[in-house]
Amino acid sequence: MAHKPKIALYWCSSCGGCEESVVDLAEDILAVAEAAEIVFWPVALDAKYDDVARLDDGAITATLINGAIRLDEHVSMARLLRKKSRLLFAHGSCAHLGGVVGLGNFFTNEEILNRVYCDVPTVNNPDRVLPRPETRQGTTVLKLTGLHDMVRSLHQVVDVDYTIPGCPPPPALVKEAVMMVLEDRLPPKGSIVADTRALCYTCPRKETRPEMLEVPSFKRVYEIEWDPEQCFLNQGVVCMGPVTRGGCMAQCIQANMPCRGCFGPVDNVRDQGAKSASLLASLMESTDEEQLKKIVETIPDPGGLFYRYSLASSIMKGRVRRRP
Amino acid sequence: MTNDFEPIIVGFLCNWCSYEGADAAGRARQCYPSNLRVIRVMCSGRVDPQFVFQAFKQGADGVLILGCHPGDCHYKDGNRQALKRYTLIKSMLDAFGIEQDRLRLDWISAAEQEKFVQVVSEMTERVRQLGPLMPRANPLKKLDSNRSTRIENDMRFLQRKHKKISTKARKIESTK
Numbered sequence: 001m002a003h004k005p006k007i008a009l010y011w012c013s014s015c016g017g018c019e020e021s022v023v024d025l026a027e028d029i030l031a032v033a034e035a036a037e038i039v040f041w042p043v044a045l046d047a048k049y050d051d052v053a054r055l056d057d058g059a060i061t062a063t064l065i066n067g068a069i070r071l072d073e074h075v076s077m078a079r080l081l082r083k084k085s086r087l088l089f090a091h092g093s094c095a096h097l098g099g100v101v102g103l104g105n106f107f108t109n110e111e112i113l114n115r116v117y118c119d120v121p122t123v124n125n126p127d128r129v130l131p132r133p134e135t136r137q138g139t140t141v142l143k144l145t146g147l148h149d150m151v152r153s154l155h156q157v158v159d160v161d162y163t164i165p166g167c168p169p170p171p172a173l174v175k176e177a178v179m180m181v182l183e184d185r186l187p188p189k190g191s192i193v194a195d196t197r198a199l200c201y202t203c204p205r206k207e208t209r210p211e212m213l214e215v216p217s218f219k220r221v222y223e224i225e226w227d228p229e230q231c232f233l234n235q236g237v238v239c240m241g242p243v244t245r246g247g248c249m250a251q252c253i254q255a256n257m258p259c260r261g262c263f264g265p266v267d268n269v270r271d272q273g274a275k276s277a278s279l280l281a282s283l284m285e286s287t288d289e290e291q292l293k294k295i296v297e298t299i300p301d302p303g304g305l306f307y308r309y310s311l312a313s314s315i316m317k318g319r320v321r322r323r324p
Numbered sequence: 325m326t327n328d329f330e331p332i333i334v335g336f337l338c339n340w341c342s343y344e345g346a347d348a349a350g351r352a353r354q355c356y357p358s359n360l361r362v363i364r365v366m367c368s369g370r371v372d373p374q375f376v377f378q379a380f381k382q383g384a385d386g387v388l389i390l391g392c393h394p395g396d397c398h399y400k401d402g403n404r405q406a407l408k409r410y411t412l413i414k415s416m417l418d419a420f421g422i423e424q425d426r427l428r429l430d431w432i433s434a435a436e437q438e439k440f441v442q443v444v445s446e447m448t449e450r451v452r453q454l455g456p457l458m459p460r461a462n463p464l465k466k467l468d469s470n471r472s473t474r475i476e477n478d479m480r481f482l483q484r485k486h487k488k489i490s491t492k493a494r495k496i497e498s499t500k
């Protein structure tokens with residue numbers, strides 16, 4: 001009993017989906033709870049930050065952090081948990097690459113705050129009150145944790161040992177990661193708990209993917225009645241399988257939806273969005289500039305599509321800063 | 325807007341035509357803006373979109389891709405691939421707040437030294453008008469400044485409190 005390994009889970013800028021991937025372990029979570037002691041998990045257990053701070057350094061065997069980093073609070077918690085844990089896992093696309101919340105880097109904080117707190121049609125805020133780092137009322141000063149000017153991945157803030165990709169990761173991968181720790185069969189540091197090759201290699205539709213492929217225009221899934229057996233690209237539907245790390249057991253494909261790239265780039269690719277652009281460019285069936293422009297127009301919001309999960313960790317990191 | 329801003333233009337020049345064209349301009353002692361930083365690639369089709377973004381990230385204010393005329397590619401259709409990528413990269417620039425004119429693709433044969441000079445000059449002038457590009461700061465640098473945060477403060481406060489309580493308790497204990 002005394003020597004049970006300790007596990008901690010924490011969320012930063014997260015939608016809660018990754019927490020769900022832990023809950024979805026269902027009965028398996030009992031096995032984990034049997035073999036390990038969960039010392040900190042704000043979503044499910046009552047523990048305070050202070051309880052973590054009082055642990056010895058390295059006392060936690062493994063910590064899983066999900067969500068991206070965009071508040072001072074996230075940074076201090078990530079740093080604290082890093083200090084207290086022997087192993088740190090980036091859990092899910094947001095911690096891995098910045099994730100969907102990382103798309104915020106296409107906008108300025110001002111735009112985001114105005115949109116969320118004032119301009120959304122369901123919000124009624126005529127005085128345009130925005131959250132501020134400090135509010136004074138008489139002699140009391142109320143403080144809010146600072147909002148960073150950009151979203152970051154966990155890797156950009158602390159040293160990360162392993163990554164569980166996915167948005168959210170399939171429960172099987174979460175289980176595998178935890179079992180890796182409990183059974184002490186750890187891969188080399190920096191490993192990503194998934195395949196090293198692209199999704200296409202394990203896709204059930206790969207046989208229908210032709211060697212050479214060119215499409216006259218791209219289609220969105222609602223625009224056609226697509227064949228549930230055929231490779232999506234072959235039907236002109238954008239599928240990120242060729243440039244996305246496999247290991248998800250092709251869950252989206254099996255649910256008859258094309259891949260959107262949540263497992264991130266394959267090994268040796270630095271910028272997932274740029275690689276996705278390269279992929280789709282090679283499929284465009286034309287050599288005439290005007291015609292090509294027309295094909296490109298059939299992809300709405302290319303930036304958002306290609307960088308859906310990886311903007312914060314891409315080469316550009318987001319929108320350029322405006323000149324004053 | 326008149327300015328003395330000197331933009332940096334990174335040019336990817338294909339080995340077989342455009343680089344030769346640039347060389348010919350040099351041999352003929354033609355003048356062209358020194359803003360261009362040439363990177364020789366074997367084919368314009370070698371220019372991965374990652375290269376373009378890496379150039380912007382590392383300080384380029386504009387990126388120029390120069391290749392052989394369509395039909396003249398040393399590798400048959402590398403330049404057509406370049407054209408496809410170029411059209412798609414252009415469509416992504418808006419989201420990044422990068423003006424479309426900061427990226428330009430053109431065809432320059434080994435004999436077109438005048439065209440080379442003209443394209444480089446035009447590009448330099450256009451980017452000079454657009455001004456400097458400022459990519460997002462390197463993530464780690466900014467964070468290292470010691471921003472004391474609410475939680476760190478709270479934690480310090482709590483730890484002090486614990487200490488106080490335990491010393492007080494010890495005192496009471498010892499006076500007993």
Ligand code: SF4
Binds near residue numbers: 016066091092166168
């Ligand atoms: S990785 Fe996906 S599921 Fe997990 S927190 Fe981010 S958006 Fe939610």
Ligand code: SF4
Binds near residue numbers: 203
């Ligand atoms: S492109 Fe998509 S549908 Fe086609 S084989 Fe690859 S993952 Fe499967």
